[in-house]
Amino acid sequence: MHVPDGFINAPVSAVAGVVAAGAVAVSLRGARKELDERTAPLAGLVAAFIFAVQMLNFPVAAGTSGHLLGGALAAILVGPYTGVLCIAVVLLMQGVLFADGGLTALGVNVTVMGVVTVVVSYALFRGLVLALPRTRRSVTIASFVAALVSVPAAATAFTGIYALGGTTDVPITKVLTAMVGVHVLIGVGEAVITMLTVGAVIAVRPDLVHGARGLTAPLKLRVGGALIDAAPVTTPATAPAAPAAPASSKKLWIGGVVTALVLAGFVSFYASASPDGLEKVAADKGIDSKVQPHAAADSPLADYGVKDVGDARLSGGLAGVIGVGATLAVGSGAFWVVRRRRNANPAVPANADA
Incomplete structure (x- = not known):
């Protein structure tokens, strides 16, 4: 939907x-409360992973494809404020390096694909998590529903912006019907990818999933037919025990980077070549009649290929690997700075449940 x-x-x-x-x-300020020494590297990885998965267009209808938007995934994994920043980094890299998404339209893309998807998905996700039993399965179910709804919500937001400033004279009802219709289908793919990814991370490191925090329930005992909270286990008051060191996220980070590189460098070659939902609607309804050439059209990485590399598979693979590396570097650097600013600002409380 670029x-x-x-x-x-x-x-x-x-x-x-x-x-x-x-x-x-606002997100830069809010992210200071969400990021700590373990989750800051994960946020950079999330941005790189979303970049990689966005290269994997999947067919949704005859002649139409879709790809991950990623707002729900980012918000659930690293928090809503950090999620907005993740999507903004991805869109910036795509626009500047790969001529994907207009530079003058960068604000539109960040608003639609970043802000709207994150706000809608995370609000719905939190509501579902509160209503459902406090289990990991509830988190994965809530992530599916939240991601599913976030995509047509973004399509509706684009339609609203088009109604205010569209450069072509197309009936807005036709645009809305077409956009929401195709993006409901794309939302199913988004929901599956989000659910599987969130479920995979929860399975190995639930403590790193922002949306899964606070799920640990007290042990229950059945007494006289009623369930009561078990008393916490206590140890003799001898020498005070040293606090347990937080588990390292290094293995998860390495596994995530390798996965992103494989997806962008190899699997992306097999992605659908059909236009995505917005491109298809724009062509069918005439919205694209006044499209302008991209300012970075002459970039050596434009259209996700490396200039002067003749082999299409190698060109696309190299471009994908470069994109993952650049997004990881920029995202990790940005989140490291945000984390440092939190450490330098004593008014920002530590994230005790990280």
């Missing part, structure tokens, strides 16, 4: 840019 230059006029694009900048500023 909006190119020319779909939305300059005034509305500028307003969307202000909204996106404000959301990023």
Whole structure:
């Protein structure tokens, strides 16, 4: 759903840019409370992983494909504020390096694909987690539903922006019907990817999943037919025990990086070549009649290929690997700075449940 230059006029694009900048500023402050020494590296990995999976277009209908947006996945894994930053980093890398998503439309893309998906998905996710039993399975179920809803929500948000600043004269009802219809189908793929990824991380390191924190329930004992909380186990008060060191996330980080590199460098070659939902609707409804050439169209990595590398498989694979590396470096660096600012600001409380 990367909006190119020319779909939305300059005034509305500028307003969307202000909204996106404000959301990023708020998220930078909020992310200080979400990130610690273990989750900050994970946030950079999440951005790189989303970049990789977005290269894997999957077919959803005849002549139409879809790809992960990633807002729900990022919000559930690392928190909503950090999730907005993850998507913003991905969109920035895609726009600058790969000419994917217009530069003047960057604010529109961050607002639609980052802010809307994160806010909608995380609000729904938290509501479901509170309503469902406090189990890991509930987290995966809630992640599926939240991701599913977030995609048509983003399509609706784009339609609203188009209604305000679209550069072509197309009936808005037709745009809304087409956008929501195809993106409901794409949402199913988004939901499956999000659920599987969240479930996989929970299976090995539930303590690192932001949306799974606080799920540990007290041990229950049945007494006289009723369930009561068991008394906590106590140890003799001898010498005070040293606090347990937090488990390292190094193995998860390495496994995630390898997975992202394989997806972007190899699996992406087999992705669907059909236009994604927005491209298909734009072509069918005439929204793309005033699309403008991308300012980075001459980039050596434009269209996810390495310039002057003739072999398509090798060109796309190298571009994917470079993209994962660049996103990982920029994202990790940004989150490291946010983490350092939290350490330097005593007013920001430590995240005790990390």
